[in-house]
Amino acid sequence: MAVTWTEAAVVSRSAATPDIAVIDLAPVAGAAFPAYTAGAHIDVLIGSGLVRQYSLCGPPEQGAYRVAVLNEPASRGGSRAMHALKVGDRLRISAPRNRFPLVTARRHLLFAGGIGITPLLAMVRQLEHERAEYTLHYCARSRARAAFVRELAGDPRVAFHFDDEDPGQPLDLARDLGDPRPDTAVYICGPDGFMDHLLRAAETLGWPQQALHKERFGDPPALAGPAGNGTGAFTVRLASTGAEYLVPEDRSVLDVLLENGVDAPFSCQQGICGTCVVRVLAGDPDHRDDVLTDDERAEGLFTICSSRAFSPVLELDLT
Ligand code: FES
Incomplete structure (x- = not known):
């Protein structure tokens, strides 16, 4: 695996x-x-x-x-x-994996923060190829430190927002994101502060979670710290073998499984790539990833590299 x-x-x-x-x-x-x-x-x-x-x-x-x-x-x-x-x-x-694909929509709104432009650049080229309707908002500290500006300049569907330009064109989310529209998909990619700002604004404006597609650069928030069951430690049971392993407060499920010789899938170890996703069969998961959607969590999916448990025991399907 x-x-x-x-x-x-x-x-x-x-x-x-x-x-x-x-x-x-x-x-x-x-x-x-x-x-x-x-x-x-x-x-x-x-x-x-x-x-x-x-x-x-x-x-x-x-x-x-x-x-x-x-x-x-x-x-x-x-x-x-x-x-x-x-x-x-x-x-x-590795082979490419896509946890941040374009979805079917009549209109696409893309927001890049700094180096978060990289997947959105590929998306813009794809949307251009498909003659789809899109707008890219590209935010960065300065023009000189923003990649691919020359490639994107002159496209009327691209708006640059550079902090140090005077007069600049600051991102105005009431204007640039606006009220929710059922025909619109929103894509957001950038560092933590940018993501949190955009996601909070989208929530305030009333955008539903399903319309928001996101990829975070850097360590996702709230992955560290004790689990919510009081002690922070919990037990993982593997449905396939019945074996149980104690996951201490300062170790991940993945760490413990690997230490015990269990062949578990993993890559980023930060809850952002989705390689280590397994299914929860019993127990109450404490999700601390930044990759699963609410629907996927509701289906029982779980990242063993970053997420923990509210319940004393978590039973996992690791087939
Ligand atoms: S290894 Fe990437 S999400 Fe767990």
């Missing part, structure tokens, strides 16, 4: 801004990469065991995978390692 890794080579590398590297990856063995759809991401295995997710932002038909990586000084090393890559270097990647 582990991720299958494919070797890829860096075939091109350029600087979109002083902080953002655009990296093109091509297959090493000659076989083509799997096709992907707008909004998809790949996992990249960096060095010994560090796994990071990057959205694919290049045109899908080119045969290479293009990612754009922000160099974040506060990161745990992933972005630094990616920025150190040179043409000819090799690394291992």
Whole structure:
């Protein structure tokens, strides 16, 4: 159930801004990469065991995978390692997965915060190809530090909102998001503060959850901390074997299963990629992911890397 890794080579590398590297990856063995759809991401295995997710932002038909990586000084090393890559270097990647696809709608409203432009750029190209109606709002601290501005400039369906421009065009959500419309799908991607601001505003304006499609960059909030059952510890029971494992307050279900030799699927370990999703058969889950929809949670889906339990025992289907 582990991720299958494919070797890829860096075939091109350029600087979109002083902080953002655009990296093109091509297959090493000659076989083509799997096709992907707008909004998809790949996992990249960096060095010994560090796994990071990057959205694919290049045109899908080119045969290479293009990612754009922000160099974040506060990161745990992933972005630094990616920025150190040179043409000819090799690394291992997963097949693309898409937890953030375009949906069927008459009108599409897209909101990008900073490096959150990457999946939305692929979406805009796809919508353009389909001659669909869309508007992209692209927010960043400054024009000089925003990637792909040149590619998007001049498109009347793209509005830039740069904090440092005077006169600028600040994002006005009463105007730019507006009241809910049943024919409209909203896509939001960016860092935590941006996401929280947009999602709060959407809720205030009355947008239903089903209309909001989101992908968060960086660590999702509220993944840490004790579970809601008082002690923080709980027991996981696997339906397939009946085996029970104690999950201490400071360990995840995934940690405990792997330590006990259970072959559990995982990738990001941050509750954002969906690789580790299993089904809850009994117990009361305390969801702490940022990937499952309310409907998926109601169906019993659960991320073992980040979520916990309100009940003393959680029974999982890990087949
Ligand atoms: S491993 Fe990515 S959501 Fe759990």
